[in-house]
Amino acid sequence: MSSIPRRECHDGGVNDFGAALREWRGRRRLSQLELALRAGTTQRHVSFMENGRSTPGRGMVVRVAESLQLPLRERNALLLAAGYAPSYPETRLDDPAVKPVLDGLRRLLDGHRPYPAVVVDRFGDLVAANDALDLLTEGVAPELLEPPVNVLRMALHPRGMAPRIVNFDDWARHVLERPRQANARAPHERHEAMLAELAGYLPGPLAPAPDHLGFAVPLRLRTPLGELRLITAITTFATAVDVTISELRLETFLPADQATAEALAGPQ
Numbered sequence: 001m002s003s004i005p006r007r008e009c010h011d012g013g014v015n016d017f018g019a020a021l022r023e024w025r026g027r028r029r030l031s032q033l034e035l036a037l038r039a040g041t042t043q044r045h046v047s048f049m050e051n052g053r054s055t056p057g058r059g060m061v062v063r064v065a066e067s068l069q070l071p072l073r074e075r076n077a078l079l080l081a082a083g084y085a086p087s088y089p090e091t092r093l094d095d096p097a098v099k100p101v102l103d104g105l106r107r108l109l110d111g112h113r114p115y116p117a118v119v120v121d122r123f124g125d126l127v128a129a130n131d132a133l134d135l136l137t138e139g140v141a142p143e144l145l146e147p148p149v150n151v152l153r154m155a156l157h158p159r160g161m162a163p164r165i166v167n168f169d170d171w172a173r174h175v176l177e178r179p180r181q182a183n184a185r186a187p188h189e190r191h192e193a194m195l196a197e198l199a200g201y202l203p204g205p206l207a208p209a210p211d212h213l214g215f216a217v218p219l220r221l222r223t224p225l226g227e228l229r230l231i232t233a234i235t236t237f238a239t240a241v242d243v244t245i246s247e248l249r250l251e252t253f254l255p256a257d258q259a260t261a262e263a264l265a266g267p268q
Helices: 014-027 032-039 043-051 058-067 072-081 096-111 131-137 151-156 168-185 189-200 258-265
Strands: 117-120 126-129 219-223 226-235 249-255
Touching: 014 043, 014 072, 032 043, 032 058, 058 072, 096 117, 096 126, 117 131, 151 168, 151 189, 168 189, 226 258, 249 258
Parallel strands: none
Antiparallel strands: 117 126, 117 249, 219 226, 226 249
């Protein structure tokens, strides 16, 4: 019988795992008992795992990672911390194995026309888009459209879409929430750098307007077709077992009112 490969750590891996488990549990604001109930174990076992007094099996590490709702990349990291090989592959986007998924996404993008739609990675870098995106990028500085295009930067940069966004303060608050939530789910220095960069494009602290509706706001954009009001829908791939695919986001724009729908539909 072949054994499950384990990684050699300077301290055997158990202490690394315990520290990582304790940190993630704290980030998720779960007590040891709450995590134990979710993972189908006991509070005592969770305590022993965090303190390095118990060596978790591979199945337990996976159950704990699922109970903490960790992204696949962080589940791999938790497995490594426990001394196990990662369970979830990470395939490059230019790998032929990913082509069927990307082809399917491009068909979804094309089927969404005449409305804009994009696919982005976990940092907001553009992976694919339909040609209706041209309506959003009209007037954007050429350097912001050089690959890799970051849609968050393009939205708030003063040489990007910002001058044409009527409700810039509300929309900026909505855009900033994206890297904030991503960093809360899986902290990364690039999320933090993006937050700092985006905040630098704002004239000052964002003060909510009297009719502010929170983050659920339409994008109001000046275009040659007139002012468009667009709402967004974001689709994630919850059943993906590949790290790269699981981190993709399909973002579609839809008309928020009849005037916008008619403007985007064009002459009948």
